[in-house]
Amino acid sequence: MNIGQVLDVLRPDFPGVTIPKIRFLEDKGLIKPERTASGYRKFSAEDVERLRYVLRMQRDHYLPLKVIGEHLDAIDRGLEPPPIDAVVPTVPQVALAADGLPSPASFTRHDNLRLSRKELLKIAEISEELLQQLEQYGLVAARAGTGHFDTDSLVIATTARELADYGFEPRHLRAFKTAADREVGLVEQVVAPHKRGRDAAAHARADEAVSEIAALSVRLHATLVKAGLRSS
Structure with missing residues (x-):
């Protein structure tokens, strides 16, 4: 050539x-x-x-x-080159329950993963166009003040890419965001009375309740989807 x-x-x-x-x-x-x-x-x-x-x-x-x-x-010379350490962040594994659904612990786990825009595009294997659409529909957002993306953004971007293989576009995924926002609002409404006081123990119990309710709501949602697909 x-x-x-x-x-x-x-x-x-x-x-x-x-x-x-x-x-x-x-x-x-x-x-x-x-x-x-x-x-x-x-x-x-x-x-x-x-x-x-x-x-x-x-x-x-x-x-x-x-x-x-x-x-x-x-x-x-017929030798193997030395091993190369990974230079990209490793995404923390989500704690899963025995049935494969997120456990309450997964909703309290926080990591310090901070990805630049370029790193997010590379690791999630998405295009700049797809990322812009995810941002446009409120599915992904950089952290205020830093411009970095976190683990949630990476998981959402990767999942959006995988769904795109089946014909889903970011505008279709807006319905998932709307449903998630409704669930968040319902959970916050339930635990809000416990967070109004100054009792540290009450706040701790409220945070624990948020994790438990969130895990249960995801389980209910997944099971309803599974049941609906089986009956269709």
Whole structure:
């Protein structure tokens, strides 16, 4: 392949790659395409795979070119490159009850996960267009003051992507948000009297009740959906 054809092959996975970038990596000795008698570069399939490796290590693991070169040297000598630690946040697992539904503990669990917009797009594997639509319909929102997204945003974005495979669009998911808001309002209405006092113990009991009621409401909702689908 010539350099233009290589660019066409790589761009679907690496939109930012350019001909000067490929030439730069060649200058650094990371790839060594053959040259025709007239001086044109001719890239083999192996050259393209080496380019993929370099670009992936830069994009996903932020490795410097010197380290990437050491990896390629090891591969060329028949060795395995060193393992690479993940550089993306690990999403805390939701505590699930025995029946697979969220337990009360899952509603009290909080983590400090903070994702940039770019990280959310990458980890959830969604497009900027889909994220904008999720924001437009109030399904996902960055934290006020920081611009970061949390675990809930990541789970919602990932679920929206999976539902999109079945034809669901963000505008369809607005109904789920409306139903959830109604459930939240009902739960808050029930526990509000316990939160008005100054008794710390009463506040603690109210928080515990919120978690219990939330878990029960999700169980009821899921079971009603399951029963409805079975009868349809």
